[in-house]
Amino acid sequence: MTAGPILHADADSFFASVALRSRPELAAQPVAVVAHVYIASATYPARARGVRAGMLAQDALRQCPELMLIDVPRAEIEEVGDALFDIFHNSAVAVEPGSIEEAFLDVGAADQAGAVEAGQVLRRRVARELGIPISVGVGRTKLMAKLASRRAKPDGLFVIDVAEETVLRTTLPLSEVWGIGATTLARLHRIGVIRLGDVDGIPQNELQHVCGTAMARRLWRIREGTDDAVVRPVEARTSLTAEGSTAGYDRPDKTPTELVQACVDRLCKRAERAGLAGTGITLTLRPELGGKAIVLKRTLMAATTGRDTWLAVAGDLLAGERVPRLAGLRVSLTGLLPLDRVQHTLF
Structure with missing residues (x-):
């Protein structure tokens, strides 16, 4: 049970921050990352000019003609997200994920001063090792910690004390x-x-x-004042997910097959890095015209990280479905097991 203050750590404009790591000269300019034809993430200079996530890219350009658009760097975002959680786990006694870029942390601090110190150390480490800013909130409960991290943005730390x-x-x-x-x-x-x-x-x-x-x-x-104040860690990761969009900014459109191949490539690399193997795969197809997503699944007899195996399975799933024009898709490796628990067949 969490005894001391709770931290809520949240990467600022995560997709955009990752995209700008190799473009530091754009840091003060309005920049947004595009997924399909929508804004996925906007920097704070872009937000100050009315650009918001979820806007159509063309509407964002009308709102802010000087806006710089960058295609969403999926592989880099997934890699940085995994590395961010490695740092979270290395910095806390318990981590409760919220999304790819945010989590509640129990850092074992006995008091507010200890929690603040841990939060500042965490912020400096993420900036140094990953090159992105994170904001940290400190509070007695999850709600208060999350409210504090909102106030800390961008790139800060905020405490909601007992009086507030x-x-x-x-x-x-x-x-x-x-x-x-x-x-x-x-x-x-x-x-x-x-x-x-x-x-x-x-x-x-x-x-x-x-x-x-x-x-x-x-x-x-x-x-x-008795709301949730316990950081509940996820004991074992059971799935990994990668996404892709058919259309992007300043790049050729991709076919469903090309997207699936790219997602499977990334998933297998991430699974191997994490020492995990999957027993199942799920494809979630998002039709361009909206409507219900198409979900395709298959489970194998044995866990594997084999790229060729998963590419063949995913290709077979696609071939067996009448695929409409898509906005994008998501691929998940499911039923993950540690590699040391995978039973290898003799024949």
């Missing part, structure tokens, strides 16, 4: 509470719950009816 936490548990807008969806937020707003303190004036049965029992309990715990 007490105020936030009444005044914080629900829109800033991570994990509340837009539909639930709208329902809560309709009954006058705009800030955390507004929960107190709503009968229990009404709050449960509006947002569900689980969310109602979470909101009550946040008000009481």
Whole structure:
């Protein structure tokens, strides 16, 4: 159980920061990374000019004509993401992943000063070894640590102490509470719950009816200060994922087969680096015109990191499906096992 303060570490504009490692001269300019035809990540100078993730690239250029666009460097992003978590695990007694570039960390600090020192050491190490900035938040619970990391951006460290936490548990807008969806937020707003303190004036049965029992309990715990304060590590990695887009910025379009090959290549290298082998593969195809993703799966009798094996399996899955025009796809190696647990067949 986590005893001391919690850290939330989050890489700043991760995709863009990775892309700029080899282009430091662009650091002060508005830059965005493009996946398919959408903005995947924008630097802070670009955000200051109204560019946001999820925008169409052409709309972003109209908003900011001087914007520099870079195609998303998938292989480098996956490599840096893996290395970032290596540093997290080396710096903490427990790590709970949130995404490829963020996690909650229990650094074993007994008090706030120890947590701050650990956070600063972590920030310096990531900058030195990976060449990207991360922001770190320190708080007593996960919610407070995550709120603190938002305030720390860009490239900083922020602490939410006990005094500020007490105020936030009444005044914080629900829109800033991570994990509340837009539909639930709208329902809560309709009954006058705009800030955390507004929960107190709503009968229990009404709050449960509006947002569900689980969310109602979470909101009550946040008000009481008994919300989640435990960093829960993932005991074993069970899957690895790589993605690709058919279209990009200033590069030829890629076919589904070319994307699958590139993803499998990267996955096999990452699995070998991590000392893991997969027993299954999943292809998730995203149609260009939207709609439900197409999911193709297969499991093998034995675990392997063999590139040729997985390329053959993935190719067979694609060949057996009528593939529409795609925006992109994702390939996952599943059922991962440590290489020392893989049983090799004799024949």
